[in-house]
Amino acid sequence: MKNICAVEGVYATGIKEGKYGLALIKAKGTAAAVFTKNRLVAAPVILMKERMEKGVLDGIIVNSGNANVYTGEQGINDAKRMCEIAAEAFGTTPDKVGVASTGVIGRFMKLDIIEDQCSRIKGDLKHDDAAEEKAMRAIMTTDTVPKSAIARRKNFTVAGICKGSGMIAPNMGTMLSFVYTDAEISAADLKRALIPAVNRSFNMVVVDGDTSTNDCCFVTATGLKGKCDYDEFAAALEEVCISLAKQIAADGEGASKMIEVRVTGAKTEEDAAVVARTVIESPLVKTAIYGEDPNWGRLIAAAGRAGVEFDPDAATVSISNEGRADTVVLARKGEILADDVMHPDALAAAKKLMGGKVVVVDIDIACGAFEATAWGCDLTEKYVEINGKYTT
Amino acid sequence: MKNICAVEGVYATGIKEGKYGLALIKAKGTAAAVFTKNRLVAAPVILMKERMEKGVLDGIIVNSGNANVYTGEQGINDAKRMCEIAAEAFGTTPDKVGVASTGVIGRFMKLDIIEDQCSRIKGDLKHDDAAEEKAMRAIMTTDTVPKSAIARRKNFTVAGICKGSGMIAPNMGTMLSFVYTDAEISAADLKRALIPAVNRSFNMVVVDGDTSTNDCCFVTATGLKGKCDYDEFAAALEEVCISLAKQIAADGEGASKMIEVRVTGAKTEEDAAVVARTVIESPLVKTAIYGEDPNWGRLIAAAGRAGVEFDPDAATVSISNEGRADTVVLARKGEILADDVMHPDALAAAKKLMGGKVVVVDIDIACGAFEATAWGCDLTEKYVEINGKYTT
Numbered sequence: 001m002k003n004i005c006a007v008e009g010v011y012a013t014g015i016k017e018g019k020y021g022l023a024l025i026k027a028k029g030t031a032a033a034v035f036t037k038n039r040l041v042a043a044p045v046i047l048m049k050e051r052m053e054k055g056v057l058d059g060i061i062v063n064s065g066n067a068n069v070y071t072g073e074q075g076i077n078d079a080k081r082m083c084e085i086a087a088e089a090f091g092t093t094p095d096k097v098g099v100a101s102t103g104v105i106g107r108f109m110k111l112d113i114i115e116d117q118c119s120r121i122k123g124d125l126k127h128d129d130a131a132e133e134k135a136m137r138a139i140m141t142t143d144t145v146p147k148s149a150i151a152r153r154k155n156f157t158v159a160g161i162c163k164g165s166g167m168i169a170p171n172m173g174t175m176l177s178f179v180y181t182d183a184e185i186s187a188a189d190l191k192r193a194l195i196p197a198v199n200r201s202f203n204m205v206v207v208d209g210d211t212s213t214n215d216c217c218f219v220t221a222t223g224l225k226g227k228c229d230y231d232e233f234a235a236a237l238e239e240v241c242i243s244l245a246k247q248i249a250a251d252g253e254g255a256s257k258m259i260e261v262r263v264t265g266a267k268t269e270e271d272a273a274v275v276a277r278t279v280i281e282s283p284l285v286k287t288a289i290y291g292e293d294p295n296w297g298r299l300i301a302a303a304g305r306a307g308v309e310f311d312p313d314a315a316t317v318s319i320s321n322e323g324r325a326d327t328v329v330l331a332r333k334g335e336i337l338a339d340d341v342m343h344p345d346a347l348a349a350a351k352k353l354m355g356g357k358v359v360v361v362d363i364d365i366a367c368g369a370f371e372a373t374a375w376g377c378d379l380t381e382k383y384v385e386i387n388g389k390y391t392t
Numbered sequence: 393m394k395n396i397c398a399v400e401g402v403y404a405t406g407i408k409e410g411k412y413g414l415a416l417i418k419a420k421g422t423a424a425a426v427f428t429k430n431r432l433v434a435a436p437v438i439l440m441k442e443r444m445e446k447g448v449l450d451g452i453i454v455n456s457g458n459a460n461v462y463t464g465e466q467g468i469n470d471a472k473r474m475c476e477i478a479a480e481a482f483g484t485t486p487d488k489v490g491v492a493s494t495g496v497i498g499r500f501m502k503l504d505i506i507e508d509q510c511s512r513i514k515g516d517l518k519h520d521d522a523a524e525e526k527a528m529r530a531i532m533t534t535d536t537v538p539k540s541a542i543a544r545r546k547n548f549t550v551a552g553i554c555k556g557s558g559m560i561a562p563n564m565g566t567m568l569s570f571v572y573t574d575a576e577i578s579a580a581d582l583k584r585a586l587i588p589a590v591n592r593s594f595n596m597v598v599v600d601g602d603t604s605t606n607d608c609c610f611v612t613a614t615g616l617k618g619k620c621d622y623d624e625f626a627a628a629l630e631e632v633c634i635s636l637a638k639q640i641a642a643d644g645e646g647a648s649k650m651i652e653v654r655v656t657g658a659k660t661e662e663d664a665a666v667v668a669r670t671v672i673e674s675p676l677v678k679t680a681i682y683g684e685d686p687n688w689g690r691l692i693a694a695a696g697r698a699g700v701e702f703d704p705d706a707a708t709v710s711i712s713n714e715g716r717a718d719t720v721v722l723a724r725k726g727e728i729l730a731d732d733v734m735h736p737d738a739l740a741a742a743k744k745l746m747g748g749k750v751v752v753v754d755i756d757i758a759c760g761a762f763e764a765t766a767w768g769c770d771l772t773e774k775y776v777e778i779n780g781k782y783t784t
Contacts, residue, residue: 040696040704070692072705072726105689106728213693283675283771287780297462297497301605304432312432313464334464336498379675379780381773387679388771 003148003159005132008182009222012131013124014138015117019103020110021064021138022117026090026125027180029222031057032190033098034198036215043068043075044082044099045216051095055187057220060098060178061086061118064139064163067174068101068109069213078109085115089122098218102141102163102174105213132161139163139176144251149243151236156183156225158236164205164248174214175202177244183233184223193234194219201241204273205249206280206376217241249375250357254382258358259289263303264371265315265364271308272372275365278306279374286379289359294319294338294350296330303363310365319350322358333366395540395551397524400574401614404523405516406530407509411495412502413456413530414509418482418517419572421614423449424582425490426590428607435460435467436474436491437606443487447579449612452490452570453478453510454531456555459566460493460501461605470501477507481514490610494533494555494566497605524553531555531568536643541635543628548575548617550628556597556640566606567594569636575625576615585626586611593633596665597641598672598768609633641767642749646774650750651681655695656763657707657756663700664764667757670698671766678771681751686711686730686742688722695755702757711742714750725758 004010004025014023033052035045061082068075079101083094090097101109124131136146142165150159164175185193198217219237250258261280266272279285282302288295296317304312313334320327328350330338338346353359359378396402396417406415425444427437453474460467471493475486482489493501516523528538534557542551552571577585590609611629642650653672658664671677674694680687688709696704705726712719720742722730730738745751751770 037699038693038696039698039700039702040693070689070704070723070726070728105693106723106731107733211697213696283775284779287776290776291780300462301430301432301497304430304605305603306431307429308431310431312462331462331498334462336462339498341499379776381776383675384679384682384771384773384776387676388683 002129003132003150004161004178004180005127005129006150007157007159007180007222008224010180011125011127012135013121013126014134015121016138019065020113022114022121023062023135023138024059024086024089024118024121024125025135025178026059027220027222028058029220030055030185030187030190031218031220032187032194033216033218034194036211036213038211038213040069040213042101042214043071044079044101045214047076047079048098048216056096057098058092058096059086059090060100060218062100062139062176063114064141065103066101066107066109067103067105067214069105071108074108078111081111082114085118089118100176100214100216102139102176102214136161142253147244147247149240151239153232153236156181156228156233158240160240160244162244162248165251165253174212175248176214177202177217179217179219179237179240181221181233182223182225183221183228184226185221185233189230190219190221193237197234197238197241200238201245204277204372204374205245206277206374246375249377252377253386254380255377256380257289257378259361259376259378260358260373261361261363262371262373263363263365265366265368266370267368269370269372272370275303275306275308275363276372276374279303279361279363280376283379289354290378290380292351292354294328294330294347294354296336296338299361299363300331303365310367314366316364316366318362319353320360320362321353321356324360326353328353394521395524395542396553396570396572397519397521398542399549399551399572399614400616402572403517403519404527405513405518406526407513408530411457412505413532414506414513415454415527415530416451416478416481416510416513416517417527417570418451419612419614420450421612422447422577422579422582423610423612424579424586425608425610426586428603428605430603430605432461432605434493434606435463436471436493437608439468439471440490440608448488449490450484450488451478451482452492452610454492454568455506456531456533457495458493458499458501459495459497459606462498463500466500470503473503474506477510481510492568492606492608494531494568494606528553534645539636539639541632543631545624545628548573548620548625550632552632552636554636554640557643557645566604567640568606569594569609571609571611571629571632573613573625574615574617575613575620576618577613577625581622582611582613585629589626589630589633592630593637596669596764596766597637598669598766638767641769644769645778646772647769648772649681649770651753651768651770652750652765653753653755654763654765655755655757657758657760658700658762659760661762661764664762667695667698667700667755668764668766671695671753671755672768675771681746682770682772684743684746686720686722686739686746688728688730691753691755692723695757702759706758708756708758710754711745712752712754713745713748714752716752718745720745
C-alpha cells in the first residue's frame, strides 16, 4: 500500500478543507522536473523552471483550489512566498523548495489560508501510509480517486503520486506528479531519464488535446539506497509514470471506459505517438467506444488524418479487452474482417470485447519498426453535462 | 434563390431515394479541384486527382449512400464506370467527367442503382431553381438543410452548392462542394484562386478535427460571360466558399450554436489559423459555449496550447453576438474584465450575448498583423447520442 513513503527519506502530510488543500512532501536530494508546454503558464511554473536548474530540492509544497495563473507579477511573488512558508516547515532555504498549484485560473492566491494550513500540518510530516494518503487527497480537484504507483527493484524503489483526470477543464484540470526514488542519481541523469518517461506517459494521456497551464512532474532522488544501474532506474521511472498516466486516463470526467491505443509498425516512435494521439483524441472514436461499436472506419480514418505517411491498405486494426486477453481483427491489409454483412460473428465478438471498463485498440501501420501507446477515455453525455451545463 | 443555375451554362438534376442519391451537374469549361489530405482516400478521389490535371470538365456525377472508400482496385474501376455512365448522359467522354461519392465506408458500389437512377434523371438536366434544388438534396447525408451560395458581380457570377455538417462521422461526414462561374478563367488561374479560397473556408471548418476520406471542392468556369479581373474573381470565389463553409459549421450534428473564432494580431496568417482552429476544436470551449459561459480561461488556455509563440499577458479576448453587433471584452493584457467577483455586470452582459444561435469569439494575440477565422459548432449531449448510442 505504501508508495512514496516506501521510498527512504520521504516524509509527507496534507490537508483538504473544502476546495482548498495543501500538501507538504519533504525529501532531500537531487531533483529534476518537466513542465507544461502551454504558452499560458502558471506563476509557480515560471518560478520553478528557473529554480530547478540547480537540480536540488529539500521538499515540495502543493496547493489545490487556486492555480495561480494569469496573476502577473503578484502571482510570482505569491509562489515565492509559498516557498518561504514551506522552507520554514522543512527547515531549509526557499530556493530548495518546489512549488506547484492547481485550481481556478485568474484569481490571486489567498496566502493566509496557505500559511494557516501549513502551520497546522507541518508537525505531521511522516514516513507512513496515512501521511501519504493525506498528501494525495490534499491535491485532488476533479479527481474521483487518489493516484499512486510504485516500482520496487532489488536495491532501490521508485514511487509517485499524482492528480489529474482524463478529460478535464484547464481551470481545474492540471496534471501534477511527484515522483521519488531512494537510488543515488545525479540531477543530470534524473533529467535525462525523466524526459522520455514523461513523453511516454503523461504526454500520451489525452487531456482535452493538450497540456494545461500548470502541468508538471517533479522527481527527487534521496540517494539513501546508494548507486544503481542507470538503465534499470530509467525503466522503473518510466513504469511508475505510465502507471500514474493510465490512472489519470481512467479517471476521466464523465468517462465510462479507459481507452488504450497502441500504434505499431511506424517509421519512428514520434510517428507512432502522433497517430496514437490523433486516434485517441478523435471525438468519433471516443463516442464509438462509448457506444461499444467496433467501428474500424472511424479508427482508420482518424489514423489516416494524423499527418503521418503510411498506406491504409496495408494497415491492420484490432480490438482487445483489458490486458489483451482476447482480440478481434477488424480489418487487415485492405480487407474488412468484422462487419454486419460478411462477418457478423466477428463483429459481435468485437462488440462483446468492448463491454468492459478498458478497451484496447491496436493499429499496425505496417511501414516500420517503432511503436507508441496513448491512453484516454470515452466521450459521454456526462462529460458534456459536467463541462457545459455546470461550468463555473 | 437561384445559385449554381444562375451561372450561365450550368444544368443540374438529382434524385434521392432512401439513402441512395444521385446528382448530375452539366457544365462545360476549364476546371480545378482540391481534395482531402487524409491518408485514407476514396476511390473517386484517387481517380480525380489524376484526371483533373487536364483542367477541363464537361460535367460531374455525385452519389450519396456509399463513399467508395477502402474498396481497392474494384473501387477505382467503379468510379471509372460512374464517369462512363455520366459521360453518356452528358454526351461527352468519360475523361471529362468529375466523380464524387459520400456515404458509408468499406462497401462496394451498387452500380446498378447508379445506372438506373442516371437513366431516369438524365433527361431532366435543367438550368433552373427546381433542378438545382434536386441536385442539392440528392447529395445530402446527415445534412439537415441544403446549402448553396452566390456572389454576383457586374460581369460574372460565382455560385456553389455543398454538403457536409459541422461535427460528423467520417463514414457519412464528407464535405463535397461544387462551385461554378461563367467568367472566363484559365485552369491554372482557377487552381491558383481555389487553393487560398479553400484554405480560408472549408479548411477552417472544424469537422471533428480534420479532413474526411472523400472531401473535395470542384470549380468549373464555363467562360460564357467572357474575361474578368482575376482578383475580383478570386475574391468572389472566396466569398462563396466561406458562405458554404459557414453553412456546414452551422449544420453541425447535434449543434445548438454556430461558433466563429477570429484570431488577429498574429505574425503570419498560418499562425492565426492554427490558433483559431485549436480554440474551435477544444471540447472545453465547445461545451462552455453550449453552456453560454463566457469562460475566458478556457479560451486563452486553448489558444496557449496551439504551439504558436505569443504572450498570453498581452492578448485580448472578446465575445460578440452575430455580426459583432455587441461585444464584451473578457480579458485584456493580463487583466480580467468579466468575472463574478470584480466585474459581474460584464460577465452577465457576455453571457447574454451568448444566448443566440451564433457566438463570435475574437482573440487578439498582439504580436503581428495577420488574422484568420475558423468556424465550428458547440458540443452537446445530442452529439454524443448521435455518434455514440446510435452509431452504425
